[in-house]
Amino acid sequence: MKIMVCPLNGPRPVSEFAYGGEVRRMPDPDGCSDAEWSRYVFDRSGSPGKKYEWWCHTASGFWFIALRDTALDEVLGTFPAETVREGMPPS
């Protein structure tokens, strides 16, 4: 089983974690068009690469952001969830 390093709890088996989807920037609901909003809600890029993702250590309920190479299934780094509010650096 894979080991994932939780920034709060250290290395733990991946079965203790829940995936929360790719980090996406929500467009301004009042400013965007219907089409823009639909794209935000429904469109996901499945292409492999380095992606920022939400991960939760379920035993402690701790959410964080992981930069993961989805082609190699390799976590390249983790970030506090607050980082999302400023916007993630380019991956």
Place this chain on the structure above:
Amino acid sequence: MYRLPADSAHSDAWIDRARTLAFTFEGCDYTGFAGDTITSALAAAGVACLGRSFKYHRPRGILSFANHDANVMFQVDGVPNVRGDVTPLAAGMCVEAVNTFGGLAHDKAAILDRLGRFLPVGFYYKAFHSRRFAARWESMFRALTGLGSVDLTAGRRATPKRHGFCDVLVIGAGVSGLAAACEAATAGARVALADESSRWGGSAAGLVTLAPGETEALRNLAQRVAQDPRIERLPQTVAAGCYADRWVSLVDAARLTKMRARAVVFATGVIEQPAVFRNNDLPGVLTATAGVRLTARYRVAPGRRIVIVAANAEAYAACRELLAHGVAVAAIVDLRSAAECAAEEGLDAYRMNRDDGVQVLCAHAPYEAVRGAGGALCGLIIAPLLPDGRIDAGARRRIDCDAVLMSVGWAAASQLLLQAGGRTEFSASLQQFVPAELPAGLYAAGRLNGVFGFAERLADGRRAGAAAAAHAGFRAGAGAGAGAAQTVARSLRRPSHPFPIIDHPGGRNFVDFDEDLQVKDLENAVQEGFDSSELLKRFSTVGMGPSQGKHSHMNALRILARARRLSVAALGLTTARPMYHPVAMKSLAGRSFVVERRTPMDAQHAALGAVWMPAADWRRPEYYAVAGETRAASIEAEVRAVREAAGLIDVGTLGKIEIHGPQAGEFLDRVYTGRFSNLRTGMSRYALMLDEAGVIVDDGVVARLAEESFYFTTTTNGATTVFRELLRLNALWGLDCSLVNATGHRAAVNVAGPASRALLQGITDVDLGEPAFPYLAVRSGRVAGVAARLLRVGFVGELGYEIHVAASSGAALWGALAAAARPRGFRPFGVEAQRMLRLEKAHFIVGQDTDGLTDPFEAGAGWAVHMQKPFFVGQRSLRILQKRGPRQRLAGLEFDDPQRLPRESHLVIESGEIAGRITSVARSHTLGKGIGLAMLRPDLATVGRPVQVRIDGGDMVGARVTTTPFLDPKNQRQTVAAASAAA
């Protein structure tokens, strides 16, 4: 085959002639010695035929004698799939061959060998291509195929699993593996050393013709391994699979070890490959290493007159080993030209000719093995091999022999390495796949790595061991010598022949011994278009038998390469998946451990006769069974009790969450469709949660306890995921509030029914009367002496109070309520009665009456949505959905005939088209009607509209769209009925 006599020159290292073990094989009595395997004991007794082949039922014997003889799998004392080549002999064993009809010697299915032309490659696919005869084929195949029989009455066997941890795991304890383990331990690493054999040394163990220095080196390494406390020794342990992050499953007879290593050294070696020629599957034709192991370890000579088919130096080493044990070798038939032989084995070939009387025939190939009277091998027909690779069949001649040993090449045992994410490439000079690129922390050593010399393997093992230890954080001190060497000394000679495959017009030149595949089968498959290695494997089943291609893969690739006029390197290996070696089901089976949550009142429900149902992780009473009463009658009585008097239901499985902080109200405004920041303290409100697409995902009740404190419930099913998502949203938005999951901390009971106030008032200090405790109010106080929070709710449509207490007080609360209720004839009620009660009120259940596309307008919950709020999850999508209009509507139905009701998910049909589906349905005794909810096409969802529903069997039943709720549309029972009952 026969047992060599006891010999003062060679000790019987692996067998003990003083201890004789009696056993039976196919009903006949035999004896072997302690230390024998089943196969070696039978071989010593001269039994050549040990099984029948899978397809043609041809007699088969030893091939590899290395834990992957698929044709020598026995049924021993009723246990199938016992590998004779490695299973130690025990006194009293009852051994049977498998895949025979009427015994090994007179297998009735042997006729299939002559019907071969009716069994073409891809036979199964072709047979099942037409459905007409599929059933007949299936029953025939099921009867004919399969190895061994399973005892269906066998009990459950618990096999322990354990977690293991080490710095360096070394897989394979041959020369390089031992060296790697010692080197890593020297560097200070905790080492685990696993090998499928019971002894250390790998293929070199037990040989008498090693050079003196080699024997000593091997002995020293084995001794070191036996004594070093930093090395965990795991003999008779198969590394079955490599998974992510260096997680290796190790299987032994007693347990499964889940080994987590910081670094792994693969020293898994190579597997000897058979030569492919006519009748190469006759008992008596075996690999050279098999013959050497039989002789050196078990003192069983493969024959009295042996021919070695050779294409490498190992053939000559094997010959020397046999001669040293006093076993006669008649000839060595070498596929290589005289020039090649002279270049690589010159001295050896010459000496064997001169000193040992072994005739060496260069540039010759085996053409056909000859079966004599009684089926035994009696000779080998050989023919000159021309420089262009063709056979000069006209010049063939016969050598009499009773055993043929094949030493023509190897296949790297790289399966585990590939599973672990390693990449291999084909080396044309070695004619072997060698590791090309390994992920961090993985190392290969020894012959797997293309290193064949003894001293070179030692050095390569030390190199890999040192590198693995360094990866794990242990660097050897100044004293470490050869471990520092970083180069891999791959063999300069060629250990494997590029094409040890000899065509024969008569066929029966087997490539895959598990699946009975001949050269022409693979060629035909390629011709039919299955011309990539993956397609060829699936169509022909090559490599899909019990040995998983360990003997067939390389030769199949060579045949495919020739047919396509490509190089082996251009084709590539098929994917290697776990398990590397067959693993017993008992090692894989878990302990049937099911996570089930129970509320604090669980024992009390059981005592009341609860019939359980699963609800998320919980078990909940579906209803309470009463002796002499049917299920339906019990549920009906529970419903009636709630409508006419009062009932109790355990609702402790609901998600229960607290939120505190200055922005708690704003947080709830953002996650729910309603407005909560303006909720008065001491009041509660229905809450509906959507996802970003505007789809209903959960609902519950939010109560405001104080200015900055709320307590709210979620559905039982949604409790875990909703709380997790709320935590994420809180982390995302960074509002000044925090969430506490109180689901397990709190027990909860709903007391509902017109008499609930009277029942409860006697045991609480909270004033339950109007207007002190109005509908939807929340109050704190004591119930039955227990600190409690009371919510006046109405899910079942009656005056009702949800009482929330600490989980530790749950049993006391239930006990007090039950004691107060019993004298009045009130009943506890289960989930089924609650579903009935809420259906009469047309309250939808998220996930049952709604689905993954239902928005609140479609579900008739638009009243709970405050679109004018600045933001809530799903709001923007609802604006789009509102413009578009509903695709469906949840509507109430009243059925024409309450005795003939549809079931959930039955379809509403309009003019032959699907126009909706039933989401809930029940016969309401309160109303004396059949009622239900349905998702309908919007144009049908008008009151009074008749609809048709197709039920089981295709019949149609009628229904009419009605107003909802079905019962008490003005909600008077919440107040008026309560008042009158209390009066």
